[in-house]
Each structure stands twice: as C-alpha cells, then as structure tokens.
Amino acid sequence: MSSPQRDEQPLDVDLVDLASPTEERNPASAELDALDARGMVDVILGEDATVAAAVQARAGEIAALVETCVEAIAAGGTVHYLGAGTSGRLAVLDAVELAPTFNADPSMVTAHLAGGDGAFLTAVEGAEDSREAGAELVRSRCRAGDVVIGLAASGRTPFVAGALEEARAAGMPTALISANPRAALAPLADHPILLDVGPEVVTGSTRMKAGTAQKLTLNALSTATMVRLGTTFGNLMIDVRPTNAKLVARTVRMLVQASGQSPQRAAEVLQAAEGSVRTALVALLSGAEVPAAREALERFPRDPHRRGDPAGIRSAVDALRAPGTAP
Missing domain, CATH: 1.10.8 (Helicase, Ruva Protein; domain 3)
Structure with missing residues (x-):
C-alpha cells in the first residue's frame, strides 16, 4: 500500500506555524540526561502530576461535548474520533474499550487513525500530513447527525484539519482535543478543548503529558456519555459483556x-x-x-x-x- 501523499496546497489555517507548547524546552528537565534513574523518574512524575489539573480546568467544555455526543447517539448518529500518531492511537484505544465495558459498538463511537488500522502498530510516514485523506474519510464514513472529534496534540495536524473542515461544511458538530491552548485548528471546532499541559519532559514527545491529558479527556468524555445513555446503575456496569x-x-x-x-x-x-x-x-x-x-x-x-x-x-x-x- 502506498503512503499518503503530502498536500502542497496552502491551508486556510496556519498549519505551518511551529509555535506549540509541546515543542518548547522544559526547564525542569533541561539536564535530564545528567540525572540518575531516580532523578529522572522524579522529574517525569512531577510533570505528570500537573496534567490532571490542566484537564480539570476544561471540565465545562468537556461536559458540553458530552451533551452533544449523547444527543447524537440517542438520535442514531455516531461519534467519530480522528487523529494521527499517539493522538489517534489513544482514540482507537478509547473507542474499542467501550464495547466490553458498556456494550457499545462502532455505530455509537468509532475511531479513525491516519494511515489506517496498520498505523496502530507501525508508523505510516506522511499519513498525518494529508489534509485530503482526512476530508475523504469524513465524506466516506460520516453522515448527517454524526459528531466529528479531532485529536491533535499540536493543534495543527493537516489530517485532522481536513476532517474538521469537511465535517463543518457538511453541518456536523465538531470538536478538537489538543494540548496547545493556541491551537491553529480551534476555529474549526464547535467544541475546542485546549489543554494547557506545558512543555514535555522530552521536548516534543507528545506521548507523555499531552498523551496523558488526551487520555484523561477521553476517559471523562466517553464514560460520561455512556452513563448518560443509561448503561450503568449508579457506578455499576450493567451492560458489561460477560465474555470471560x-x-x-x-x-x-x-x-x-x-x-x-x-x-x-x-x-x-x-x-x-x-x-x-x-x-x-x-x-x-x-x-x-x-x-x-x-x-x-x-x-x-x-x-x-x-x-x-x-x-x-x-x-x-x-x-x-x-x-x-x-x-
């Protein structure tokens, strides 16, 4: 299978601006390689400890998106997650775990990873840079009444940009979950959830704090959505599939x-x-x-x-x- 082609056309939003908190150097870890193992772990976990507060600060925005997702699924629509790299893999993980926990299926929540299913285990070079691939995915897989949620730690991924633009043009509710408070794609989202987690311990490694923040956000979003849809009694999983x-x-x-x-x-x-x-x-x-x-x-x-x-x-x-x- 050939790799997706990189788009050369200019985007309507500034996707080539490299300014992003996740790309800045973190002063707390500037001498990370000079520390012993315990020192490294203390720095990493110390930074991780700040992530929950950053997500909690966006609780209102997450709750508003929950209501949008609940209304869509209750009316027969689907919530679509779209992302690339770590962001996309976290989206896939969240979606597939809803089946054994809440007896949900892809008609309720489904995830799409740039580069296809194979990109979950192996990086597909250039997949995230194809704006047209994101747009085509929405055209072929989404329909009126669906919700399209883009995940992009940097807030500028072209694949996500194309998907959000196409969804918005089709009148679908859109959302963006990003670790950049100044995300370039925010104007394309009806529900921008911009998580201010600051620079990563390893500069640019969004599998760390940004990934943790996205995972926490998805945990809250999908769990609250499923509970509002009547899949629990109190905090008990009454729709769990007893498969083992x-x-x-x-x-x-x-x-x-x-x-x-x-x-x-x-x-x-x-x-x-x-x-x-x-x-x-x-x-x-x-x-x-x-x-x-x-x-x-x-x-x-x-x-x-x-x-x-x-x-x-x-x-x-x-x-x-x-x-x-x-x-």
Whole structure:
C-alpha cells in the first residue's frame, strides 16, 4: 500500500506555524540526561502530576461535548474520533474499550487513525500530513447527525484539519482535543478543548503529558456519555459483556452489591433472566418475578432525557413496588 501523499496546497489555517507548547524546552528537565534513574523518574512524575489539573480546568467544555455526543447517539448518529500518531492511537484505544465495558459498538463511537488500522502498530510516514485523506474519510464514513472529534496534540495536524473542515461544511458538530491552548485548528471546532499541559519532559514527545491529558479527556468524555445513555446503575456496569470468567464473576458481584442479596440468590435470578443483568437487577431490587421485571423494563427503556434514571432501573423498580402492583 502506498503512503499518503503530502498536500502542497496552502491551508486556510496556519498549519505551518511551529509555535506549540509541546515543542518548547522544559526547564525542569533541561539536564535530564545528567540525572540518575531516580532523578529522572522524579522529574517525569512531577510533570505528570500537573496534567490532571490542566484537564480539570476544561471540565465545562468537556461536559458540553458530552451533551452533544449523547444527543447524537440517542438520535442514531455516531461519534467519530480522528487523529494521527499517539493522538489517534489513544482514540482507537478509547473507542474499542467501550464495547466490553458498556456494550457499545462502532455505530455509537468509532475511531479513525491516519494511515489506517496498520498505523496502530507501525508508523505510516506522511499519513498525518494529508489534509485530503482526512476530508475523504469524513465524506466516506460520516453522515448527517454524526459528531466529528479531532485529536491533535499540536493543534495543527493537516489530517485532522481536513476532517474538521469537511465535517463543518457538511453541518456536523465538531470538536478538537489538543494540548496547545493556541491551537491553529480551534476555529474549526464547535467544541475546542485546549489543554494547557506545558512543555514535555522530552521536548516534543507528545506521548507523555499531552498523551496523558488526551487520555484523561477521553476517559471523562466517553464514560460520561455512556452513563448518560443509561448503561450503568449508579457506578455499576450493567451492560458489561460477560465474555470471560472474570466478567461473569463481576456480574454476580455487581448484583450482590446493588441488591444486598446473597451471591447464590443473585446467580439464581441472573440465570432465570437468561443472563440479562438489567432484568435480574430489577427483579432483585423489587422482589418481583423475572417476567414482571422484564415487562417493567420494556416500559422504561434507556432514555438519556430521563434525568436521575437514564437506565430505567429505578423507574421499573418503583413501578413494581407501587401499591396494587403484584410482585
């Protein structure tokens, strides 16, 4: 497969400006190579300790993007992550982990890495420099009602620029997650999330603080989105896929934690519910039989607009416990 060609046409935004906090020298690590191992680790971790605060400072912007993502997915749209290098790999990691945790699939959240899937393990030279590749990806993979989120530590990656420009022209909501507070691509994003993490310990190595900041941002964004879509009961993963022994045990433990019932009783009801954690949970919490619990859940499906109970579990239990309702 041939490598993507570099675009020679000038961009509408200044993508050749090399000014970026991640490219500046960090005075805290100026003599990094002269330190012993403990000294190096102390400097690295000391800088890492500042990252969470930088992400927390953008909590409002992240929350606004959560609401946009929730509305899109609830209406049948898809959230698309796009990035290159470390940023793109972190996007792929976040998207694929949503499947076992929240029973999500690519129709809800999916990630696209510059250079294709093979670029996850092997760098594809020049992939990030193709503005047209980003635009073509949006034209071919995205549709009205989708959300396009670009990840670019420097805030100027041409691949991300092309994707955001194409998405915006098509009327799709856009976002940018960057470690540059002065990101050149920010004007292309309806939701610019600009993380001020400062210079890297190793100058320009955005796999470090910038990568950690992007990972924290994606953790908050995707988790809050999935929870608002009704995939948890409190902080319990009621849509987890029990695909191995650990997850099967976790499922029973979760029912015990939520209901206070014995493990034996939880396992018994889960079996009667044919593995449906939701149905078993409603039956255990309400004291109703499994068929009644199943019917109650059909009346209260997942709904992100049902504030305080997006999963429908509490509403189903309350309905079964209501006076005159047979358990």
